[in-house]
Amino acid sequence: MHRTDEALAVAYIEEDDQEAFRQLVERHQERIFGYVMGMVRNRDIANDLFQETFFRAIRAMKKERGSYASQGKWLAWVMRIARNAVFDHMRERKKWTDVETNDAQDGSFWDRLPGAPAPADKQVDLRHRIDIMEQCIERLPGEQREVLLLRHETGMTFREIAELTNVSINTALGRMRYALLNLQKMIRMELGEEAEGIRTT
Amino acid sequence: MDKKNARLLELYEGSGTPSDPGSGSTEEAASLREMKDWLDARSAIRSARPDPEAVEAVLQAAAQHTTLSGARKAQPAGARQNRPALSRKRVVRRLPRRIAGGAIAAMLAAVALIGLFRADVFAPASTDSEPVALRPDASVSTEAAPSVALPETLSPAGEAENRAADVQRGDTGLAAVSSPDLPAASGAPPSETAPEAPSQTALADASPADAAGPVQTAAVASEQAGDGALAQPGFVLLEIPAWDDRSDVIYLQQRIQSIGDGVAGGWETPAMPLEMLPVGSGNPGLTPASDRR
Numbered sequence: 293m294h295r296t297d298e299a300l301a302v303a304y305i306e307e308d309d310q311e312a313f314r315q316l317v318e319r320h321q322e323r324i325f326g327y328v329m330g331m332v333r334n335r336d337i338a339n340d341l342f343q344e345t346f347f348r349a350i351r352a353m354k355k356e357r358g359s360y361a362s363q364g365k366w367l368a369w370v371m372r373i374a375r376n377a378v379f380d381h382m383r384e385r386k387k388w389t390d391v392e393t394n395d396a397q398d399g400s401f402w403d404r405l406p407g408a409p410a411p412a413d414k415q416v417d418l419r420h421r422i423d424i425m426e427q428c429i430e431r432l433p434g435e436q437r438e439v440l441l442l443r444h445e446t447g448m449t450f451r452e453i454a455e456l457t458n459v460s461i462n463t464a465l466g467r468m469r470y471a472l473l474n475l476q477k478m479i480r481m482e483l484g485e486e487a488e489g490i491r492t493t
Numbered sequence: 494m495d496k497k498n499a500r501l502l503e504l505y506e507g508s509g510t511p512s513d514p515g516s517g518s519t520e521e522a523a524s525l526r527e528m529k530d531w532l533d534a535r536s537a538i539r540s541a542r543p544d545p546e547a548v549e550a551v552l553q554a555a556a557q558h559t560t561l562s563g564a565r566k567a568q569p570a571g572a573r574q575n576r577p578a579l580s581r582k583r584v585v586r587r588l589p590r591r592i593a594g595g596a597i598a599a600m601l602a603a604v605a606l607i608g609l610f611r612a613d614v615f616a617p618a619s620t621d622s623e624p625v626a627l628r629p630d631a632s633v634s635t636e637a638a639p640s641v642a643l644p645e646t647l648s649p650a651g652e653a654e655n656r657a658a659d660v661q662r663g664d665t666g667l668a669a670v671s672s673p674d675l676p677a678a679s680g681a682p683p684s685e686t687a688p689e690a691p692s693q694t695a696l697a698d699a700s701p702a703d704a705a706g707p708v709q710t711a712a713v714a715s716e717q718a719g720d721g722a723l724a725q726p727g728f729v730l731l732e733i734p735a736w737d738d739r740s741d742v743i744y745l746q747q748r749i750q751s752i753g754d755g756v757a758g759g760w761e762t763p764a765m766p767l768e769m770l771p772v773g774s775g776n777p778g779l780t781p782a783s784d785r786r
Contacts, residue, residue, distance in 0.1 A: 304555070313555045317548060326541035339547040346551040354558050422535045444532045445541065449506060465498035472501075472528040473521070479531075 297366035305353050305360070317346065320367055324374050326445030331378045331438065333430055341381055345374040368452050371442070375456060421479075428478035436471035439464055497521070504529060 295303075295315070303312035324345060329338040349370050353360045360369065429437060435457075442453045454464040500522055 310552070310556055314552055317551055321543055321548060322541055325543040326536075329541050335544075339544050342543045343547050343550055343554075347554055350551075350555050350558050418534065419538065421531070422538060425531060425535060426539075440532070443505065444536055450502065462495060462498055465501050466495070468505075469497060469501050469525065472525050476524050476528050 296364075298364050301353065301360070301366050316366070320370065323367070323446040324370060327371065327441050328374055328378055330429065330441035330445055332381065337381065341374070341377045344377045345370065348373045348377065365452075367446065368448065368456060371446055371448065372456055375438075421483075424482045425475070425479055428475050428482060431478060432471055432474060436467045436474065439467040440471040440475075443468060501525060 295312070297316060297319070300309075300312040300316045303309035304316070321342070325338060325342050328341045328345070329335065332338050332341065349360075352373075429440065432440065438457065439453055442448050442456065443450070448456070450464050450468070451461055454461040457464065459467075496518070500518065504522070504525055
């Protein structure tokens with residue numbers, strides 16, 4: 293029997309149903325983690341922020357801090373908490389960036405070497421492209437990247453995204469449009485440079 | 494809504510207005526669709542799952558909060574949170590203090606009750622300002638003083654005679670009454686209250702003044718009290734004359750007048766200007782403020 297998010301949340305709040313909460317976490321962990329990961333680009337930090345998001349959500353649901361009003365939008369509510377956690381982390385990081393870190397560049401030195409041999413297999417080629425796309429997403433302006441991640445990682449509608457980010461739906465759509473167009477330009481540029489690098493070697 | 498935004502909305506949610514088939518818009522629509530396909534493929538391939546440890550920590554936190562909230566619900570409604578129960582030792586230690594506090598409170602309540610009772614008993618005697626209640630001849634005490642019967646001035650000798658006559662008759666005024674319950678209820682002997690034993694003629698002479706008895710009662714009685722009549726065990730001081738006791742006031746005024754007549758009027762030394770008064774170093778006159786040290 294499929295229970296809605298709202299029913300699961302109410303079961304956890306009122307009946308202390310652990311299984312209901314487990315279902316909620318399992319149902320939405322990829323969305324929440326994908327958004328957080330896309331924003332911070334560091335797996336360890338993303339795991340910490342994922343935990344922090346749910347800790348805050350638990351406290352609010354148990355009325356210890358904040359409150360949860362059941363309006364049938366549990367995911368949007370949790371995404372707001374996740375967004376706040378990410379922004380808090382970014383503010384902290386901005387405060388303590390005395391030393392440059394390479395957190396943004398995941399992977400080993402060999403992974404980041406330019407001019408790697410082109411993969412023969414199509415699937416591998418697709419993965420390679422997606423890796424490039426990840427790097428390009430990272431370079432997008434923050435507002436555009438946020439809308440893109442919220443749409444593609446969490447599956448939220450543009451109206452929900454607009455509510456979450458406190459902008460009009462036109463602004464949210466405009467940011468998404470620019471994000472896609474900029475992403476395309478950057479990928480083409482990357483692929484073009486890569487192809488040029490292969491030709492020179 | 495902007496056409497470009499509508500196109501994007503249609504692409505993602507299928508709810509926007511159909512786009513115009515213009516060349517520029519078609520090119521942009523293709524670009525947008527291409528990127529959307531890439532991103533969809535990325536989402537399908539790339540698994541963004543948190544570490545299992547992170548998920549487990551979240552579930553443990555949820556269980557912990559459930560336990561805490563369950564324990565909170567089990568508490569009685571009136572119990573305060575984070576307050577440990579009082580130990581038996583602490584209760585025993587506080588017991589003497591509680592007993593002492595209760596005893597003090599009970600004593601205070603008893604004292605207050607006694608005070609109220611006594612106030613009820615003595616209230617009529619203390620609040621009654623009518624001299625009639627204190628005099629044997631109460632009927633005359635409230636009457637206005639017959640000024641025609643009063644002599645113009647009373648000599649000290651006549652005053653003493655009047656006093657003696659009053660004491661002899663037991664008409665000592667408002668402040669002192671004889672108490673029959675007391676052992677010395679017979680009253681003080683006249684020899685004790687009057688310094689000189691008045692003669693019959695003196696008493697007879699004093700009779701006109703005595704007719705104005707109510708006028709003289711208060712002052713005479715008070716004087717008698719001062720002289721020792723009230724010190725006798727047979728007398729009890731019951732009341733102080735009130736301000737509306739006209740007869741007493743009139744008598745006091747006359748007495749002051751008589752004393753004033755007996756004393757030479759005026760100052761003992763002739764009047765002297767203020768500047769002539771001796772000050773500090775002995776030089777007469779006022780010292781300016783600037784010269785003062």
